[in-house]
Amino acid sequence: MSAAAALAAIALCTFKPHTKKGEPCNEPASHRFRWDYGDEGHACPECIPLMQQAAKNIKRSVTFSRLEEGQQEPVTLHERTHLIAAKLSAEEELKQVTLRGQQLYQANVSLTQQVQTLVMQKREVDAELARTLQQRDETAERLSVRETELAEVIGERDRLQVLVPFVGKPTTPEERGLPSSTVDG
Numbered sequence: 001m002s003a004a005a006a007l008a009a010i011a012l013c014t015f016k017p018h019t020k021k022g023e024p025c026n027e028p029a030s031h032r033f034r035w036d037y038g039d040e041g042h043a044c045p046e047c048i049p050l051m052q053q054a055a056k057n058i059k060r061s062v063t064f065s066r067l068e069e070g071q072q073e074p075v076t077l078h079e080r081t082h083l084i085a086a087k088l089s090a091e092e093e094l095k096q097v098t099l100r101g102q103q104l105y106q107a108n109v110s111l112t113q114q115v116q117t118l119v120m121q122k123r124e125v126d127a128e129l130a131r132t133l134q135q136r137d138e139t140a141e142r143l144s145v146r147e148t149e150l151a152e153v154i155g156e157r158d159r160l161q162v163l164v165p166f167v168g169k170p171t172t173p174e175e176r177g178l179p180s181s182t183v184d185g
């Protein structure tokens with residue numbers, strides 16, 4: 001059988017099961033069908049019982065005839081080729097979209113991990129900054145205490161220096177900086 005003949009032998013199911021949201025089933029068909037009101041098409045083995053049930057539900061009748069190899073098909077070779085190409089194209093597109101979805105999912109996982117890492121790093125930096133600020137405050141406080149102590153020591157030194165000249169010899173009240181007993185005009 002040539003490739004074109006093989007392609008011609010492929011009839012796709014044209015039934016639209018409600019589960020496919022108005023899209024034809026598109027599985028390889030085994031039968032032709034014809035409704036009593038004239039609609040015709042191809043049906044696959046899975047769809048035949050669905051159509052029989054549907055016929056019962058709407059109180060119409062549908063007849064099936066098995067497809068024979070080489071039987072005259074209502075769908076032209078060109079139309080079938082187009083349908084198969086469209087199906088392959090849609091499948092390829094679905095593959096690409098699925099792949100893209102997986103890539104986006106991975107990127108999302110990776111970004112989430114990066115965000116978590118950055119959040120943890122920020123917490124560490126914040127804690128380090130808080131420790132540094134506390135150390136600065138403590139250092140400033142110690143410096144303040146030291147400055148007070150230094151001022152006291154300088155004051156003590158100045159008082160002692162005033163007393164040095166008088167150490168070991170008798171002093172007059174004037175020399176000690178005290179008021180004298182005589183008053184000058």
Ligand SMILES: [Zn+2]
Nearest residue numbers: 013025044047
């Ligand atoms: Zn089908």
